[in-house]
Amino acid sequence: MEGKGSRVMSTKTLSLVQVALMIAMTTLVTMTVRVPIFSGYTHLGDSMIFLAAILLGNRKAFVSASVGMMLADILSGYLIWSPFTFVIKGVMAFIAGTIAYRNGKEGEDFGNNLVAFVAAGVWMVLGYLVASGFITAYLTTEHVSFIQGIIVSLRDVPANCIEVAVGILIALPLGKVIKKANLF
Numbered sequence: 001m002e003g004k005g006s007r008v009m010s011t012k013t014l015s016l017v018q019v020a021l022m023i024a025m026t027t028l029v030t031m032t033v034r035v036p037i038f039s040g041y042t043h044l045g046d047s048m049i050f051l052a053a054i055l056l057g058n059r060k061a062f063v064s065a066s067v068g069m070m071l072a073d074i075l076s077g078y079l080i081w082s083p084f085t086f087v088i089k090g091v092m093a094f095i096a097g098t099i100a101y102r103n104g105k106e107g108e109d110f111g112n113n114l115v116a117f118v119a120a121g122v123w124m125v126l127g128y129l130v131a132s133g134f135i136t137a138y139l140t141t142e143h144v145s146f147i148q149g150i151i152v153s154l155r156d157v158p159a160n161c162i163e164v165a166v167g168i169l170i171a172l173p174l175g176k177v178i179k180k181a182n183l184f
Contacts, residue, residue, distance in 0.1 A: 010142075018055070019060050022068065023063070024063060025051075025068070026049065027068045035153075035159075038156055041076070042160065042162065044166060044167065046166070046168075047170035047174070049167065049171075050096055050120070050168060052097075053117075054175040058101065061093035063090075067086075069084045080139060081131070092120045095123055096119070100116040106177065108179055117171065121168070129154070132151065132152075133147075134147075136153060
């Protein structure tokens with residue numbers, strides 16, 4: 001009886017440690033390599049979101065991505081973006097994890113992971129376009145309409161697309177190696 005309980009506890013503990021590790025890695029990688037863009041910055045953190053999606057699945061990846069990216073925003077002085085980031089990056093990870101684990105693939109199918117990451121990346125680009133339009137229209141002193149805010153925010157779309165593409169290029173091979181070595 002004691003053995004079974006400790007096994008459940010160790011599984012829960014392992015799960016908690018994995019999520020905490022991915023939160024820390026997401027925050028660290030996001031804050032380490034940053035390139036300023038018009039309304040914020042682009043970074044390598046998406047690679048950690050995609051990695052979490054294939055290593056942890058959708059729910060745990062949601063937590064690690066939303067908390068890790070929100071912390072990066074807060075610690076980097078982009079507090080206004082943090083609630084948007086929490087939702088956008090969390091849902092991005094959930095989408096990627098859901099697709100990566102569909103039909104029993106368990107995040108191990110390279111092609112399926114690519115589809116998962118592209119779908120999640122489209123969500124992220126559109127999510128930040130809307131969020132930037134909202135911030136520009138309602139949370140700044142620029143006095144523009146929401147549609148004008150969206151139009152102004154189109155300038156960040158190419159950088160966000162590059163962010164997703166680089167994240168995919170890093171996460172696909174790294175995830176394959178980590179899964180194959182059974183390290184996580």
